[in-house]
Amino acid sequence: MTVKLMQGNDAIGWGAIAAGCRFYAGYPITPSTEVAEILSRELPKVGGKFIQMEDEIASMAAIIGARVGGLKSMTATSGPGFSLMQENIGYAAMTEIPCVVVNVQRLGPSTGQPTAASQGDVMQARWGSHGDHPMIALSPTSVRQSFDLTVKAFDLSEKYRTPVILLADEIVGHMREPVELPDFKTIKVFEHKVTETPATYKGFRNTPEGVPPLAAFGTGYRYHITGLFHNEDGFPTQNLSEIDPWLERVNTKLEKHIDDITMLEEDFQDGAKVAFLSYGASARTARHAMKIARAQGKKVDLLTLYTIWPFPEKQVEALGELVDWIIVPEMNLGQLAYEVERMVGRKKVRRVGLANGEMVTPQMVLDAMES
Amino acid sequence: MDKTLLEAHTLESEEALIPQENWFERSETLQKLNKKKKFPTIWCSGCGIGVVMGALIRAIDHLGLDNDKVALVAGIGCTARMPGYLDFNTLHTTHGRALAFATGLKIARPDLEVIAIMGDGDALAIGGNHFIHAARRNLGITALVVNNAIYGMTGGQYSPTTPLGGIATTSPYGNVEPPFPICDLAIAAGATYVARSSVYHALELDKFLAEAIAKNGFSVVEAVSYCHTTFGRLNKLGTAADMMRALKDNTIAKSALERLTPEEQAANTKIVRGKFIDIERPQYTQVYSDLIVRVQEVSHEQEND
Numbered sequence: 001m002t003v004k005l006m007q008g009n010d011a012i013g014w015g016a017i018a019a020g021c022r023f024y025a026g027y028p029i030t031p032s033t034e035v036a037e038i039l040s041r042e043l044p045k046v047g048g049k050f051i052q053m054e055d056e057i058a059s060m061a062a063i064i065g066a067r068v069g070g071l072k073s074m075t076a077t078s079g080p081g082f083s084l085m086q087e088n089i090g091y092a093a094m095t096e097i098p099c100v101v102v103n104v105q106r107l108g109p110s111t112g113q114p115t116a117a118s119q120g121d122v123m124q125a126r127w128g129s130h131g132d133h134p135m136i137a138l139s140p141t142s143v144r145q146s147f148d149l150t151v152k153a154f155d156l157s158e159k160y161r162t163p164v165i166l167l168a169d170e171i172v173g174h175m176r177e178p179v180e181l182p183d184f185k186t187i188k189v190f191e192h193k194v195t196e197t198p199a200t201y202k203g204f205r206n207t208p209e210g211v212p213p214l215a216a217f218g219t220g221y222r223y224h225i226t227g228l229f230h231n232e233d234g235f236p237t238q239n240l241s242e243i244d245p246w247l248e249r250v251n252t253k254l255e256k257h258i259d260d261i262t263m264l265e266e267d268f269q270d271g272a273k274v275a276f277l278s279y280g281a282s283a284r285t286a287r288h289a290m291k292i293a294r295a296q297g298k299k300v301d302l303l304t305l306y307t308i309w310p311f312p313e314k315q316v317e318a319l320g321e322l323v324d325w326i327i328v329p330e331m332n333l334g335q336l337a338y339e340v341e342r343m344v345g346r347k348k349v350r351r352v353g354l355a356n357g358e359m360v361t362p363q364m365v366l367d368a369m370e371s
Numbered sequence: 372m373d374k375t376l377l378e379a380h381t382l383e384s385e386e387a388l389i390p391q392e393n394w395f396e397r398s399e400t401l402q403k404l405n406k407k408k409k410f411p412t413i414w415c416s417g418c419g420i421g422v423v424m425g426a427l428i429r430a431i432d433h434l435g436l437d438n439d440k441v442a443l444v445a446g447i448g449c450t451a452r453m454p455g456y457l458d459f460n461t462l463h464t465t466h467g468r469a470l471a472f473a474t475g476l477k478i479a480r481p482d483l484e485v486i487a488i489m490g491d492g493d494a495l496a497i498g499g500n501h502f503i504h505a506a507r508r509n510l511g512i513t514a515l516v517v518n519n520a521i522y523g524m525t526g527g528q529y530s531p532t533t534p535l536g537g538i539a540t541t542s543p544y545g546n547v548e549p550p551f552p553i554c555d556l557a558i559a560a561g562a563t564y565v566a567r568s569s570v571y572h573a574l575e576l577d578k579f580l581a582e583a584i585a586k587n588g589f590s591v592v593e594a595v596s597y598c599h600t601t602f603g604r605l606n607k608l609g610t611a612a613d614m615m616r617a618l619k620d621n622t623i624a625k626s627a628l629e630r631l632t633p634e635e636q637a638a639n640t641k642i643v644r645g646k647f648i649d650i651e652r653p654q655y656t657q658v659y660s661d662l663i664v665r666v667q668e669v670s671h672e673q674e675n676d
Contacts, residue, residue, distance in 0.1 A: 023479055044666040049478050049659060054504040058471035061464065061501075065444070065475025068462060069483070073475070091465050217460035218480045220439050224455055226463035235409060235455060236463075 015150025116357025417611025
């Protein structure tokens with residue numbers, strides 16, 4: 001493959017194609033629209049289907065419907081559209097239908113600033129839909145990683161039968177970098193294999209590993225799917241002896257495979273007493289600040305999270321044992337910092353948050369280190 | 372079935388689709404449905420939705436469709452519970468979104484007969500946007516709208532089809548909003564098959580549903596029903612049987628209406644039953660399949676250049 005100049009949103013589109021996504025439904029919204037544009041052009045070439053729906057609610061519904069029909073599917077949006085999708089994201093979590101939702105975050109609340117960057121949807125990605133449910137969210141820091149994490153999003157979504165949020169941001173989405181994409185033929189994504197016969201198949205069986213294989217509609221496995229609490233057959237139930245095992249299985253299925261889901265990068269120095277912890281575009285700020293600090297002879301640990309949800313509790317807790325301070329730069333008023341505080345205590349965390357559309361600067365991180 | 376009921380009104384169609392005796396035992400499809408049934412249903416005794424479910428079963432049976440090739444997609448509400456009792460590929464989704472889910476499913480699997488089952492609130496209030504856009508695209512989906520003119524499951528709030536002046540729990544002084552004419556809306560939005568009947572005219576529903584499912588395009592069947600538990604009680608319309616009888620008295624077949632004088636037609640206040648449109652337009656999934664072929668030919672040529 002040759003080196004190409006592309007933006008993060010292009011890389012997300014190519015990642016989807018490479019991962020075997022063959023259905024995209026979306027609604028135009030800045031700063032995510034390039035994802036739709038590239039897929040409207042590329043999907044038919046590989047036999048896939050693209051549709052521009054009447055709104056984001058319909059887009060989310062359509063991608064779930066398409067996956068029920070057997071096609072790997074994705075949508076892309078930004079803040080206001082992401083808010084509209086929440087009910088059906090919960091439906092995908094409840095019914096365990098895999099799908100990938102790209103949120104190229106922009107400044108909010110409300111219409112906010114469509115072309116300004118933000119990381120303001122961190123908590124919404126986890127808790128935006130009502131009720132307790134598992135959730136995976138990944139956050140890329142570069143153009144190449146936008147490709148890789150899109151592929152990973154499909155893999156995890158299929159493997160764990162859960163919606164996966166690709167929590168990108170305007171900076172990485174619109175940033176152009178030279179990248180060399182891998183040969184798509186080498187890319188492997190989890191595929192469901194149903195070995196049971198239709199007579200014994202249960203779409204929501206409480207298996208020990210927590211993820212029963214998913215049969216597509218129209219393949220001879222006729223069954224019921226509902227957003228109501230349901231039994232192993234998929235039929236609505238109000239029976240606690242059926243609801244409780246479901247709750248246990250679905251709300252622990254990610255925990256059971258946490259090491260497979262958690263992606264992060266540790267760049268630690270022996271004896272460092274300060275750590276920078278960040279993600280997405282702000283991770284680039286943190287890395288820059290780390291380089292300056294180390295050039296000045298100061299010891300700094302750097303922890304970059306690629307998996308935001310489930311939150312990498314174990315690793316952040318361990319970092320809290322190593323250092324006195326953890327500085328968390330992010331383009332919001334301290335959303336991921338809440339989670340860091342939960343693991344290491346409020347007194348160890350310094351928030352460096354901006355929610356005005358500007359990127360946190362390395363100097364702001366360095367200043368926090370001195371204060 | 373009560374023979375006097377059948378003879379008591381003018382059917383839009385002369386021929387009934389189903390054998391009128393022992394139809395249940397004679398149908399392999401119905402035997403299969405019987406095996407997985409989840410009865411009793413959640414519907415109140417006397418509800419019209421069960422009649423619609425029967426009509427749907429008979430229509431599918433008449434067409435001889437393979438259960439594996441039929442997908443029922445529903446939203447939320449009394450009507451939307453119907454798929455849960457039937458042995459097909461069944462998807463019970465979120466309120467108002469049945470057609471949006473059905474859109475994804477139909478595009479992913481154009482070979483499936485996708486039937487979206489909705490109530491009036493589900494299809495036209497929260498789902499109104501999806502309804503008109505699915506019709507505009509002319510997706511090969513059948514939209515079955517059971518119109519009981521009320522939100523029944525939540526206890527009787529006024530809906531987009533509640534008649535003017537109708538009492539509902541949220542219109543205690545009479546409904547001030549004019550109702551949507553479902554069939555007119557569907558035609559204006561681009562549906563290629565649109566028909567209306569009532570739960571009193573069950574055999575007519577069978578026929579319209581069979582035609583709608585067989586149609587290669589977006590088709591709408593409005594099944595006029597009633598809710599005796601909420602709307603009937605609040606408006607003192609009597610029992611389920613009284614409301615069923617009212618559907619007999621207060622509807623008129625399109626063919627019968629057309630035999631009247633222009634003055635009589637203009638003065639008609641009865642609900643008109645019949646097939647209002649049956650036309651051909653390019654169906655979305657076929658158009659998109661053609662697009663894929665076209666695009667792949669071009670990109671193949673470019674690769675060879």
